[in-house]
Amino acid sequence: MLHCLLFLCIILWDCPTSTSTLLAPEPDENSLISYKPYFSKKLFNYTIHKDRDVMFSCNVKQLGSFNVGWVKADSKAIQAIGQHVITHNPRVSVSGDFNTTFNLHIASVTQEDVGQYMCQINTNPMIYQSSWLTVQVPPDFDVIGTTGDLTTREHEDTARFTCRAHGIPAPSIQWKREGGMRIRARMGTNNRMVDQVDGENLIIHRVRREDMGAYLCIANNEVPPAVSKRIYLYVQFPPSIIDGSTLLGSSTGKDVTLKCIVESYPTAFIVWTHHDRVLHNDGHTYLIEETPISMYTIVSRLTIKNYQDKHSGSYKCKGENSLGKIDSSFRVYTTEVPLPKYEIIKTPREREEKPEKQVKEQILERVKTTVKQEVQNTIEIVEQLNKEWTEKKTNVAPTGILGFNSAASQIQTSYLVVLFVFISFYF
The missing domain is CATH 2.60.40.10 (Immunoglobulins)
Structure with missing residues (x-):
């Protein structure tokens, strides 16, 4: 009996290809069709990330003896009728009071679940609502279309990287260098140092040793998580010493x-x-x-x-x-080992203060020097006078000479007395 009912449902619920919603007119209390069912709320379209759950809710009134079913429009596959799940997809289930509310659940959605879903009431003619399910898929790399590690010769080869990824929506591709280093990339006809390169292809002409390292291909379509692939560029060259x-x-x-x-x-x-x-x-x-x-x-x-x-x-x-x-x-x-040099360092106070004995010795030395110089000067004067007197050959020459010698002796004695008095008084 159930198989006949399902066959009848499939015949009666031939799914239209239009995405529009066919609603029964609002009931009129004076109308002959006032007891026919109608949809009290509209269905909404859903955009959801892969592996998450989604629920479509269909609300009707005055259902009476009619039935409500869920159909996937592109395949015309019946998902559920009333509270019975028809599809063999274990991720599909239903809920609601099955009188005014009919909910269709799909767990862990995949790309196969994308499409139009219709809530139908088997009136004559059939009325329905539709909702679109879009599943967003995070990016993933195309292994075949993505370049692996490259080995090149310095100043001879050109490095050409290609990175492809798929996802919904289609991901964008960016190239960056690991560690935040800049990329020496081909831009038009010139090589430039840039922080990143947009697009699937990265070209480095006449590679240098500085270009060696890891390059990151980053794919992102705003559906988490973004993914990256590390590709190494090896540059061969003979040894050099800095x-x-x-x-x-x-x-x-x-x-x-x-x-x-x-x-x-x-x-x-x-x-x-x-x-x-x-x-x-x-x-x-x-x-x-x-x-x-x-x-x-x-x-x-x-x-x-x-x-x-x-x-x-x-x-x-x-x-x-x-x-x-x-x-x-x-x-x-x-090299020779230098001998250590020592220096006595005095404090400013030590450099300013001199011992009392040292000060006295310095004063005495100055006085002696002064007295000696004065006595020597006096003797020279007396000798000069004696010489001049001798040349004149006067009768008083001896007396004069003796007088001058006596004067010199007295002067010398006077200086010595002064020196003795000074030293006695000071010391």
Whole structure:
């Protein structure tokens, strides 16, 4: 009996292709059709994210003996009649009082659920309402259409990246460089440094070592979550060494460190030599450490422990990969140990204050110097006068000479007396 009813329903509910809503006229109390059913509310269109639930609600009045059914218009598949679910889709269910309210539920919607849904009443002619379901799908990458990691040769190759993604609505594509670094991208006929590139394609002409690194393809259509794909660009080139200090002097007993910065890809094998003898990291005499600072740069350090004269001479840092090799020379020499210099530093007060004894000695020395100078001057004057008197050959020459000598002796004695009195008084 149920199968016959379903067959009859399918015949009677041939779904129209129009998206319009066919409503019964509003009932009129004086009209002959006042007891026919009608829709009391309109259906709404829904836009929903994938994997979420949706509910269509159909409200009718004066249903009487008529039935309400749900049909998916594009496939003409009956979803439910009244309180009975017809479809075999386990995600579809119904609810309501099944007299004035008929709800159709679809759980965890997918792209297959997109389309027009109709609430029908099997009157003659049939009346119905329709609602559109749009399912938004977050972006996902097209694995086949998206470029993988690239390996190129420096100054020779052009890197071409392609990134494709699908989703509803269609996602937009942006390229960024990991770590916030800028992209040297082809813009028209020129290369420019930019923060991001829009579009599926990213082109870098004549790649350089600075272009090496991770590039992010970001797909976004405002339906969370946005997705990103990391694509690496590898740039191959032979080793090169960045110039640094190549002449170092050290006194014996100290540690000496030589630094060698090597750029290469693939990564270079680095060795240190002393007078062409390969050095090993023995931890006692020599300590060798390597520190990578980028995808293509390594800092190698050679530390000579407890440096002695025998460690002086020529050292070499050598780097080699499959594309070439290079070396850089260093020279280490022994320097003399400077003797320490000591200086007595006095405070400002100490510099201003002088010992009492030192002050007296300075005054006495000045007085002695002054008296001695004056006595010497007096003697010279007397000698000059005696000389002049002798030349005149007068009769009083002896007396004069003796007089002058006596005068000089008295003057000298006077100065000595003055000096004695001064010293006695002061000290």
